[in-house]
Amino acid sequence: MTKGKVFVLLARGFEEVDVSAVTRILRGSGLSVSVVGLTAGPVRGAYGLSLVADCALSEVDAELPQAAILPGGIQATRRFSAEPRVHTLLRQVAGGQGYVMAIDTARSVLRSAGVLGSREAESGSGSERGRFERPEVGWHGGDSPLDGLDGLPCERVRVEGRVILSQGSDSAEEAALTLASMLEG
Secondary structure, three states: OEEEEEEEEEOOOOOHHHHHHHHHHHHHOOOEEEEEEOOOOEEEOOOOOEEEOOEEHHHOOOOOEEEEEEOOOHHHHHHHHOOHHHHHHHHHHHHOOOEEEEEHHHHHHHHHOOOOOOHHHHHOOOOOOOOOOEOOOOEOOOOOOOOOOOOOOOOOEEEEOOEEEEOOHHHHHHHHHHHHHHHHO
């Protein structure tokens, strides 16, 4: 694991604000941030902005980053969830004393990758899930658009061991600052 090395993953349909905010904060903190696409070449975001990743996931070296970040975006979340390499990376980073961070809808990827483990059971029954199911806008669960998405109460930024969860784009900078301080500590 390389100290100070961070991957921000990109998949088509990513939330542009999330990527911009966390990359700016973390690079400004002196960390080595690589924007890593599921594929090579430009990646189109949820609102039509395309970014060119520094490299493709298939091109990264065997050295694990100290942190891996998943931006939100419904389509990106579906792509991350369907990609075994993403699940493997997240499990390896979290299991190797690194940090994983997920923003907004991407929080569900951590559950499907097995990174959140049994926290859903520890946090309640999840009986509220489905009350406001609106997959077209990413709403799942209770009173908040994201309550119950990952089985955890919705807070702006929540730290669960080596997992950082951000409620949405409006808390992405706050989550990035939290991660930066954890990496420095």
